[in-house]
Amino acid sequence: MKLTGIRTFVVGNPPPHFGGRYFVFVKLTTACGISGIGEAYCVPFDPHLVAKMIEDVFARYAEGRDPHDIEALWRRVYSSGFTQHPDLTLMGVLSALEMACWDIVGKAAGQPVYKLLGGQVHEKLRAYTYIYPRPGDQSDVYHDPDLAAVRAAEYLAQGFTALKFDPAGPYSAFDGRQLSLEALDLSARFARQLRDAVGTRADLLFGTHGQMTAAGAIRLARRLEPFDPLWLEEPVPPDAPEEMAKVARATSIPIATGERLATKYDFARLLQAGSAAIFQMNLGRVGGLLEAKKIAGMAEVHHVQIAPHLYCGPIVGAANVQLATCSPNFLILESIESWGGFHSDILVKPMQFEQGHVIPPTEPGLGAELNEAVALANPYTGSMLHLEMTQTPVR
Numbered sequence: 490m491k492l493t494g495i496r497t498f499v500v501g502n503p504p505p506h507f508g509g510r511y512f513v514f515v516k517l518t519t520a521c522g523i524s525g526i527g528e529a530y531c532v533p534f535d536p537h538l539v540a541k542m543i544e545d546v547f548a549r550y551a552e553g554r555d556p557h558d559i560e561a562l563w564r565r566v567y568s569s570g571f572t573q574h575p576d577l578t579l580m581g582v583l584s585a586l587e588m589a590c591w592d593i594v595g596k597a598a599g600q601p602v603y604k605l606l607g608g609q610v611h612e613k614l615r616a617y618t619y620i621y622p623r624p625g626d627q628s629d630v631y632h633d634p635d636l637a638a639v640r641a642a643e644y645l646a647q648g649f650t651a652l653k654f655d656p657a658g659p660y661s662a663f664d665g666r667q668l669s670l671e672a673l674d675l676s677a678r679f680a681r682q683l684r685d686a687v688g689t690r691a692d693l694l695f696g697t698h699g700q701m702t703a704a705g706a707i708r709l710a711r712r713l714e715p716f717d718p719l720w721l722e723e724p725v726p727p728d729a730p731e732e733m734a735k736v737a738r739a740t741s742i743p744i745a746t747g748e749r750l751a752t753k754y755d756f757a758r759l760l761q762a763g764s765a766a767i768f769q770m771n772l773g774r775v776g777g778l779l780e781a782k783k784i785a786g787m788a789e790v791h792h793v794q795i796a797p798h799l800y801c802g803p804i805v806g807a808a809n810v811q812l813a814t815c816s817p818n819f820l821i822l823e824s825i826e827s828w829g830g831f832h833s834d835i836l837v838k839p840m841q842f843e844q845g846h847v848i849p850p851t852e853p854g855l856g857a858e859l860n861e862a863v864a865l866a867n868p869y870t871g872s873m874l875h876l877e878m879t880q881t882p883v884r
Contacts, residue, residue: 490555490597492590494518495547497540498859500802500835501869507621508825508832509876511536511869512802514859515543517589519556525592526859527585528804530773531875532578542582556590559779563587567752567776580751580776587777588808588855595854602808602855603815606782613846614813616824617651617694618644632656634679638686645690648844651719651821652687654679655696657709663882665702665725673712680716692719692821695742699726699749700883703735710740719821720745720767720796733764745769748798752776756784760791767820769798773805778812785816794820801875803832803840807850807857810840814849822847835863 498514513529513536532539550565566583567573595602603609620640622630630636634656641652656679658672668676676695683693695718701709706724713721721742725732727749737744745767750756751774759765768788770781785795795818797809806828813819824847825832833839837858841848850856 490523490557491520491553492517492547492551492556493520493553495544495552497543498861498864499536499540499869500864501867501871502802503831503867505622507830508799509801510871510873511875512804512835513539513543513585514802514804514864515585515589516859517547517551517556517586517593519593523593523596525556525589525596525854526804526857527588527592528773528802528808529581529585530771530801530805532581533874534578535872536869536875539582542578543585546579546582547586551586556593559587559590559777562590563776563780575750575752575755577749577751577774581774584773584775584777587779588772588804591778591808591811592854599853601814601850601853602778602811603849606778606811607815609814609849610817611814611819611849613843613848614810614819614822615650616822616842616845616847617653617692618649618824618826619696620644620652620654621826632675634675634682637679638682641683641686641691645687647827648846649691650845651692651694652683653694653696653722654683655698657697657700659879659883660698660700661879661881661883664700665705666700666883667705668701668709669884673709676709677712680713680718684716693717694719694722696722697724699723701725703732706736707739710736710742714741718742722746722769723748730758730762730764733759734762737764737766743767745796747771748774748800750775752780753783753787756787760787760793766793768793768795770795771798771801771805772808772812773801778808781812782816785812785818789818794818796820797822799823799825803828803836804855804857804859806832806840807855810847810849811855835860
């Protein structure tokens, strides 16, 4: 079996843009006619340039090779241009290609990928969602704890048993910082009112995006502890695991992190420092499925759990499902609400979602097929990146 063809898709995500402004997909084809789909997450360049990067790496290291040989592909790409370092751009490109190879391998074997990575452990996968805005809202649910509490009750009625929210303020290119007293107070109000709204029926997941110094995060954590969040997410920037470990040692709230990290080497540093109790690898950035499985195994040795990250398209979501299904230390899966709207339209068959849980597919490969007609009908024509940080310091 040999890889012979590649096609990329840069897809605009229509309003309300949940999951980001666009998705970058890749389709690989073999000489025997089997195709596989992958997705790159949040590479910090224009997405059309990212598509060209994927095509370039394919031509150098994958074209004409057997998609089963994922370890060899991984090492060749990881070492490309004399690098051998967790480069987020290269790893995003590799993740998309590797994911597509696994889709092909699963289809050739007639098995879901999770059957080839150790077999099924979980029959259904507990999921959480952000508390998102809705058309007609009279205020901003991201900053209004009263509306967030009402919305939380609506999500519980859909079967969710965990909800994430992030009221701590914008993330900036100049972080970490100390949060203002107003931001600290609003964060505590959110936690209090959401806990009152959900009681013990749902876990609360306090999201941040590396806004704080370790000292600032400890101040916030002490205000949140009475409301028993399941986690405090990425409290400091991702470049200093030792600083994150200071937060982990100072609070009873589990620390979760990993969406901005790539490869087993980055995650090994978290383990060595004792930085986190929950790993949130994004399979469109971390280095692909096999790399994520290795990280999950490393984490298992340290009694660290995994909660695959998702703020992108449903192909990464499908890969997350494959990893979660075969990982004993799986905790919870990020979902974009209940996988409706464009996240459903862009797939030939929607993700199976029941009462706050994803049901692992039984179809071979990733269990998700890109609806190419929908992809082509929604090209991304903007100039902004998938996510953008505030470009001035936050006071």
